[in-house]
Amino acid sequence: MMDKTLQGLIDWYQSICPESIGRAGEFYAPDAHFVDPFNDVHGVPAIEKIFRHMFTQVEQPRFVVKDVCTGVDQASLTWDFNFSTGGRLYVVPGATFLRFDPKGQVCMHRDYWDPASALFMGLPLIGWVLRAIYQRLRAQ
Template sequence: MNSLAALLDWYATLTPASLDRIAQFYAADAHFRDPFNDVHGVPAIATVFRHMFAHTEAPRFEIAERIEQGEQAFVTWTFHFGLRGRAYAVAGGSHLRFGADGRVIMHRDYWDAAEELWQQLPVLGPPVRWLRKRFRAA
């Protein structure tokens, strides 16, 4: 079976220094996808997280719920970070598949970039909120 608990502990305490341990949790050819990235391999996945640390203030993941079934799991989380002195929180979920050795072979993040991020930003927020209202059914 996988080591979901260890992976989630690593995420909950992730720092630029602990990022060096990524290969303990991700297989060499793992696939990672989120609304902005679609990469393969540990070096590329590490680059996504290095970019996160370089471009956000005090990023951290708060793990909420987890569901495990066989060699896969789904986890809900909130990503907290700052941007230009303003605090943000993005809620989302991750579908994870584990290889025979317990390391992640597929990681797909699901979150609504428009609702969770863009409409919170000062410049993009008003037009995104207007569009969302325009397309809402009721």
């Protein structure tokens, strides 16, 4: 059952649009936990709110799932998040860990991606500071 839900979820991610956000309940358990670098929420309405917010913040958001690794009640995805803002195109690589409940619905969703390198490095002052910090922490 997880495989059917997982494929449906991947298809949903890759074609998500404002009109399809309401389908989240088909894939997520009612009390699902969703975590990413900016959010830590519980429940389908809160998850839908995150995706609705995404469409207000960026233009033409699109997920491209690159790899899938599955276990008994879990899966990991790697993906690229493509979007534009201010006329500039961005590609943010990331990964998602999913855990499924006995009904095959997602009960835990955790996204891993680096907002500093993906979004903030290009900003004039903040980017300079972050690049300096990254350079200092880099193994030489």
